[in-house]
Structures are given as structure tokens and as C-alpha cells.
Amino acid sequence: MIITKHQALALSSVALLVIGCSPSSDTPSVSNISDYQGSASITQGVATTVESNLFECANGRSRVAGVGEITDSEGKVWTVPAKNNFATGPKAFDLYEECSNTTPSSLAEVDQSSVPVAIVDQDGEEITGYIFADNYFELYINGQLIAVDTVPFTPFNSNIVKFKVKKPYTIAVKVIDWEENIGLGSEDNRGKAYHAGDGGFIASFSDGTVTGPEWQAQTFYTSPIYDLACLSEVDGKRLSESCTTEGTDHGQDAYAAHWETPTNWMNQEFDATSWPQASVYSEDDIGVNNKKAYMNFIEKFSGAGASFIWSTNVVLDNEVLLIYEVK
Template sequence: MKNELFKNILFSIGGIVMIGSTAMSCASDDIQMHHDDYLGSGSITQGAATTVVSNLFTCQNGRSRVAGIGEITDAQGTVWTVPGSNQFSSAPKAMDLYEQCAGITPRNLAEVNQDDVPVVTVDPQGEVITGYIFADNYFELYINGKLIAVDSVPFTPFNSSIVKFKVSKPYTIAVKVIDWEENLGLGSENNRGNAYHAGDGGFIASFSDGTVTNRDWQAQTFYTSPILDLSCLSEKDGARLSTDCGVTDEKNGQQAYAVHWTMADNWMNEDFDSSTWPQASLYSDDEIGVNNKKAYMNFIEKFSGAGASFIWSTNVVLDNEVLLRYTVN
């Protein structure tokens, strides 16, 4: 590992190690020791966040996981919002293809009245494009920097959405996706018999002009958790890598670290320079586990059946807040 090599070089030159330690100024000796293992560009927090919104969504017709928002402060005093800053409470919600809490459960696309979908105008002279979207768990969709709609269900149950917008080519699609969490700041949920199970993400979409999610999209990571040992993290060619990291269990889930990166205010705009962002990683329907989800399967011809792939960063389990970009020419 490049990271390991760099660390060994640092240990061999004591002065540099001391400079690194001073700059980190951690709260306790124990945390400082672990922070020294981290040589990346993110900011580190450890442990649970403070809940600032207890729950964004209650299911009227079934069960849903609690979708809270938390804040946690790093050693430099920067406050981070987990699992990610979002506009769920204020933004227009995307129309539902399938949303069982609202009793919207069509068996197929023919049962959806697509004429009812509101058209958001980006370019008055443009073409009307229809988009079909499924996110694990939450998305916010921008076209040329304009917010089109946000997911109507932040966490669970799994839902799917349909959007329409009027735009002229070329245009830029930018999406914030969040793999939501129950244990705020700890990147985990109670699942499969483990109170600190690291859930996974995933995003898939197709558009009526033939655009689909694939490896030509870009995906950059802004929040990674749970991390037990910071030395498992590395960075290469702009990618924030956690593929060598393990997962949490009941014994260590509360002590997990998280890594946070600052987002540019204009990340969704057409002229934002995302040239350093990595290409998206692809995931199959089986890997994301959608074969038993009607919100996906009832419209599969608009998802993998349309040639779209699930996309995310390099780690669909530990990376919980990811930004996606793609320009349609």
C-alpha cells in the first residue's frame, strides 16, 4: 500500500511525525494515536453524532426506519452534518413511481399516469425528458445546477420516483445520494442481528433521451463510516478509498470513526470542475439486493432492463454520502 509506505517514511523521519501530530491537536492521547494513522485529505470524527432532527419521515401505511439528522464536531472545531446535509424538509418531492407508505403501489409502468408528472423548466426552448430513479436510500437531483426534486422517502421503505424536466443539450445531471443511517455519525443500522451493521447504498436511473447510469458518470465520496482503523484508508488519483477497511459489530460500533470531506457550494453547477473526481463504480442488481423490492422490480425495464447499472463510489457499504455527475451531450 502506498499509504503504508508513506507512513514508514514518516516514522523514519521523526521531525515530520511531530509536525503532523501538532497540527492534529486531538482531544485525547488515545484518539491522537489513532489520528496519526490517517494521512488523507478528510476530517476525522469518532463516536456518535448529536441528533438535531429526530426523524424526517413517518410511514402512514407500514414500517420505516427512523431517518434522523445529526451533527458531530471534529478536532478542528468544524461541525459536520450526518448522514449528509439535505433539503428533504424544504425541497419539492419527486413524484412516486412506487411508495407504499402513501399507498402508491402500481404493478407496472402501465398503471402509472405519467401525464401527471410535473415538468420542471430548465430551458424554456428545451426538450421534455422523463427520468426513472431508484436510490438506496435518498437522492437530490439537479439539472444544470437547478434542483429538480428530492426523494420522497429518506431511508426506508424502498421507493422509486419519476421526474420530468425541460432542457436543451448539452446538460449536466448532478445527484447527491445518501445511504441513510440509524446510528448517526457511526454509519450503521440495526440489521441482520447486528446493532451496528454497515448498510449499503446504490443509485440507478434511466432517462427518456437514452441516458443511463453507467461507468461514464463520476462519483466522489464525502462521508465514510464506520471505520475501525484509520490506517485502512488511502487515496489514489482523486479516489477516497476504503476498500481495505473492515466492518463493525456490537463490541466496537459505538467507537467507530468517520471521515468527512467539504463539498464545494457549486458542485451541482454545469461549470463546476469535477475533472479530479473518479469514475463511478458499477454494482449489479444482486449486489444491491433489489430482487425482492417491488419499487424496483415492477419497473425493471426502466432500470437494469434499460441498460442502466447501479452506481456509487468504490465502496457501496462504507461511503454514505456521494456526489454524482454526468454531462449529456
């Protein structure tokens, strides 16, 4: 049989396609951005680093907490893992923070009287909050930025906040599950170069407010996604429950789904009733039993009736906004 030059080219293309579609079992399959029909903006691949590291740990190890930018197919630029106020925001008081040598073994060793009080209402009630975030939080009360986490990525830490406010008031929290592979939603962990880490947020407040399923939670950044067909949206929920969370050594071409955060999301008048209710996770889900920043003060977390919350996917959703109105 004589094969023309044209046929030979076609055959080699098929061969390439076959190679491309027959990855080793460790290589994720990938669909096309053009096949995606949902409301997110999609990016692919690693972001350009714009901030190489937000945080240096003087006394030990910490993962590099970088910030990057990545452009979607429509030319829109997204900040990953998320826009944040770490550099300029008021730092929360350290409850437990190894890098600052703040390592009390219990609350009795903490001088809570030295926690600064943020004023929302001068004649309001003084409220104390205890916060543990995997990995990073920014706390707003009635739209006012009260405190930002003192460690963006690792080591795991916890914080105390105090503020004066009148009821009813609105708690709004931006939480970020940080990433080492910027724009790819992953870190070098568990023996894989692209391991998808998990998030988690828990807090209790002295007026009895605790994190739980009554809070609203919406995701704004989901990654890594290896097959866009696994993303779906139902009743305002941005779902990724059928997406793989398996680590890989070849995650450099992962997709990410981005949604624009509303500019006024932290304000009291923002209506979050269309957002999904927060999903609740157990201490085992989050893996805190080896984390002193949590366990040493557990009476202010699960012991106070608080639950770990996040959006519907605590592994793949990396920027989540939480809102709760205290009546």
C-alpha cells in the same frame, strides 16, 4: 521484590493497556486520530441528533431518518449523514411508495401524464427520468434542484421526474446511504446493532441517458471506520477497500471520514473531471430482487441499460456526489 508506588501505577497502566488491546473477537481494533495522514476530517463516536426523524410512514414500517451534527478534532461541525433538502426541496413524483399507498404492479398502472414538468429551458426537450436510490437522492439539472426523494431511509421507493432542458446539460445527484446510528454509518440489521448498510443509485432517462461507469462519483462521508489505517487515497479516489464492513454489537466508538462538498458542485461549470469514475454494482450486489419499487419497473432500470452506480465503496461511503454531462 519490593514494588514502589510509582511502579505499581505503571504496572496497572500496562494492565489496563493490555485489557484495552485484548478485546473480544467482536470488538473492532481502533487506531488514533493523530496517526491519520489523509485529506479527510475525522470524527469519532455518535453524533448529536438535531432532527430526530425527517419522515413518518403512515402505512407501515420505516427506519428512523434522523440528522445529526458532530465536531471534529479541529472544531469543525459536520452534518450527518449529510446536509440535505428533504424538508424544503420539491418532492419527486412517486413511482412506487408504500407509505403513500402508491404501489402499482407495473408502469402501465402509472399515470405518467400527471408528473409535473420542471422547466430548466423553456424551449428545451421534455425528458422523463426513472429513479431508484438506496436510500436517498437529490437531482439537479444545470444546477437547478429538480426533485428530492420522497423517502429518506426506508421503505424502499422509486420516483419519476420530468424536466425540459436543452443539450448539452449536466445531471448532478447527491445520494445518501442513510443511517440509524447517526455519525456511525450503521443500522440495527442482520442481527448486529451496528451493521453497515449499503447504498446504490440507478436511473434511466427518456433521451437514452442511463447511469453507468461514464458518470463521475466522489465520496464525502465514509463510516464506520474502526481502524483509520485502512483509509487511503490514490488518484483522487478516497479508498476504503481494506476497511472492514463486518457488523458488530460494539460500534459506538467508530470513526467517520468527512470531506467538504464544493459549494458549486451541482452547477454546469463545475469541473468534475478529476473525480473518479463511478463504480458499477450488480443488482445482486445491491440486493433488489425483493424490492417491488425496483422490480415492478425493471424495464426502466437494468432493462433500459442502466447500471447501479456509487463511489468505490458502496457499503462504507454514505454521502456521494454523482455528475454526468449529457452531450
